[in-house]
Amino acid sequence: MKLLEERILRDAEVISPDVIKVDMFLNHQIDVDLLVEIGREFYDCFADKRDKINKILTIEASGIGIACIAAQCFSVPVLFAKKGNNRNVGNDVYSSDIFSFTKNTTTTVSVSKKYLSSDDHVLIIDDFLANGEAVRGLKSIIDNAGATLEGVGIVIEKGFQKGGAALRAEGIRVESLAIIKSVKDGKPVF
Ligand code: 5GP
Numbered sequence: 001m002k003l004l005e006e007r008i009l010r011d012a013e014v015i016s017p018d019v020i021k022v023d024m025f026l027n028h029q030i031d032v033d034l035l036v037e038i039g040r041e042f043y044d045c046f047a048d049k050r051d052k053i054n055k056i057l058t059i060e061a062s063g064i065g066i067a068c069i070a071a072q073c074f075s076v077p078v079l080f081a082k083k084g085n086n087r088n089v090g091n092d093v094y095s096s097d098i099f100s101f102t103k104n105t106t107t108t109v110s111v112s113k114k115y116l117s118s119d120d121h122v123l124i125i126d127d128f129l130a131n132g133e134a135v136r137g138l139k140s141i142i143d144n145a146g147a148t149l150e151g152v153g154i155v156i157e158k159g160f161q162k163g164g165a166a167l168r169a170e171g172i173r174v175e176s177l178a179i180i181k182s183v184k185d186g187k188p189v190f
Contacts, residue, residue, distance in 0.1 A: 020128075022156065095108055130163055
């Protein structure tokens with residue numbers, strides 16, 4: 001997605017060889033006009049699945065805004081996995097442990113069984129794809145609910161990390177709007 005690549009080149013900060021900060025438009029301050037374009041792009045990428053997808057699943061916090069705007073295009077609800085030990089979610093939950101290499105911590109995320117069932121056809125949406133841990137955690141929640149994963153929509157994939165290739169090799173459909181192949185002289189290369 002050209003508009004997104006241009007924005008990444010203009011505003012993203014490479015803060016370590018494998019961590020890219022996009023606080024200017026996505027992860028702290030949010031450019032809603034750009035988010036609307038991102039939502040439409042996901043809607044186009046998964047045009048063939050529009051009739052199937054009946055729920056979007058993401059993870060708090062940075063996935064929520066993106067998922068909500070995309071969900072408006074698909075006219076489906078957003079479900080977000082909550083972090084922490086079933087905080088406010090109750091005990092009747094599907095949970096998964098997700099390791100974050102950016103924070104070097106493992107977090108338990110949970111989704112209430114009330115909102116995910118074997119009838120659901122789910123699109124996962126997240127801001128970044130690195131090693132694929134977040135997607136795997138969400139997929140295991142979907143699998144435990146007996147729901148169907150229809151695909152994964154990612155705003156920024158870091159193609160130099162292993163997640164995208166590994167998930168695709170497993171047959172999971174992953175559509176990324178920008179894929180950073182490498183970082184050269186402190187700038188992302190697509
Ligand atoms: P993964 O689970 O694929 O290893 O990493 C994806 C998750 O970690 C995303 O939910 C995202 O929030 C966070 N993440 C991974 N890499 C980056 C990065 O370079 N920048 C930012 N801002 N978040 C990242």
